[in-house]
Amino acid sequence: MGEHKELVIGLFGFGVVGEGLYKVLQQTPSLKATIKQVCIKHPGKTRNAPEELFTTNRDALLNDPAINLIVEVIDDAIAGFEIVSTALKNGKDVVSSSKKMIAENLPALLELQQKTGRSLLYESSACASIPVVRNLEEYYDNDLLHSIRAIVNGSTNFILTKIFEENLSFKDALLLAQQLGFAESDPTLDVEGFDALNKWTILLLHAYxxxxxxxxxxxxxxQNIAKSDALVAKARGQQIKLVAQAKKLINGGVGAYVLPQFVNADSPLSFVKNEYNGVVIESGFADQQFFYGKGAGSFPTASAVLSDISALRYEYRYEYKKLYHHKPHQLNDAIYLKVFVSFTELANIPKEDFEWIEEWHAQESRKYLSGVIALQKLKQNMWWKENGTSLIVEADGIIEDIEERKLKKKSLELAGLL
Incomplete structure (x- = not known):
């Protein structure tokens, strides 16, 4: 390892995160990392930095032999992938915060790192200020990781917190999130789960x-969580969170999803409020670990970019041990979920898709049911995303012993107890 490497940075993007990083680097001269040039898309904007720092010419950064680190914090996944792959091929290390770009291009990015021997770090792409990628990468060995549950999107968590604690409607809570800068003007990526999904794709690689x-x-x-859902949760002493979950299954492989879920009052995730993120890791001998921190915003994200930059002074890289040095796990969709579904029209609910239905409430204007359904059935047919239907996974959502439960149910029915 020896001496620290001096880092000369070519920065792509000077939005919230890019500018945050510029400010933070000015305050930490001990890092020996300097930004030589910043590539931007719109040259006309006024920016809080000397004009000669900026260029619109990509190649000025990518082909400059003096620049040994490219930091990419733009929100265009296609351009981002071109920048990152060119930088690696040109023998430069890369730090990126673009979760969509990384999630959609994992096989190609893994291959580029193998081929070029360069390092690509992206701690800031999942859970901003929480060092979850490096923890999963370094600390949790393959055989020990039982499950990981997380709240990885600050905007949706902020909205749900406001619905629960201030009794706001979904619309008003979203508006507030936008006013405070926690949600984009086009909130689709956050609200409909795409952002959480991209982060989860990245964490599944490092976890399993x-x-x-x-x-x-x-x-x-x-997007379809109704006020009546919140009332049901409150009556049970639970909350509703957008939970990303992965669990090692008894019959092999890993079950995974990103869905709204009821969270019990004693779960660490119930303490994760507003724009914060939280990750609960369960492992063989260490039991339960809980990571908590800001999941969005200029400085939290810049701090994660900074930790990657500082790791590159020691030529750190992800080893992807679980992928290359173990037999990697596979996704296993052969699981069943215990779910709560609320809806307006019974006709929109395919009752025959359920293994069984435990309770019905059909008299209110918004009706609901609880039952057990195969994950594969939910993948085949999207009725649960349409017509304002709301599907929420129960707190103990994943059912593996489906056959045993069916037998038990049958014997109780035969005994006349159900």
Whole structure:
């Protein structure tokens, strides 16, 4: 390892995160990392930095032999991938915060790192200020990681907190999130679960060595959560959160999804409020670990970019041990979920898709049911995302012993107890 490497940075993007990083680097001269040039898309804007720092010419950064680190914090996944792959091929290390770009291009990015021997770090792409990627990468060995549950999107968590604690409607809570800068003017990526899905794709790789394309993971956002759902949760002493979950299954592989879920009062995730993120890791001998921190915003994200920059002074790189040095896990969709569904029209609910239905409430204007359904059935048919239907996974959502439960149910029915 020896001496620290001097880092000369070419920065792509000078938005919230880029400018945050510029300010933070000015305040930490001990890092020996300097920004030589910043590539931007719109040259006309006034920016809080000397004009000669900026260029619109990509190649000025990518082909400059003096620049040994490219930091990419733009929100265009296609341009981001071109920048990152060119930088690696040109022998430069890369730090990126673009979760969509990383999630959608994992196989290609893994191959580029193998081929070029360069380092690509992206701690800031999942959970901003929480060092979850490096923890999963370094600390949790493959055989010991039982499950990981997380709140990875600050905007949706902020909205749900306001619905619960201030009794706001979904619309008003979203508006407030936008006014405070926690949600984008086009909130679709956050609200409908795409952002959480991209982050989850990245964390599945570091947790279990699973290289999955986001479209292979079951997901939804919070766009259909109704006030009546919140009332049901409150009556049970629970909350509703957008939870990303992965669990090692008894019959092999890993079950994973990103869905709204009831959270019990004693779960660490119930303490994660507003724009914060939280990650609960359960492992063989260490039991439960809980990571908590700001999941969005200029400085929290810049702080994660900074920790990657500082790790590169020691030529740190991800080893992807679970992928390359163990037998990597596979996604296993052969699981059943215990779910709560609220809806307006019974006709929109395919009752025959359920293994069984435990309770019905059909008299109110908003009706609901609780039952058990195969994850594969939810993947085949999207009725649960349509017509304002709301599907929420129960707190103990994943059911593996489905056959035993069916037998038990049958014997109780035969005994006349159900």
């Amino acid at each position: 060595g699973i290289v999955a394309h986001p479209e292979h993971i079951l997901f939804n956002g919070i």
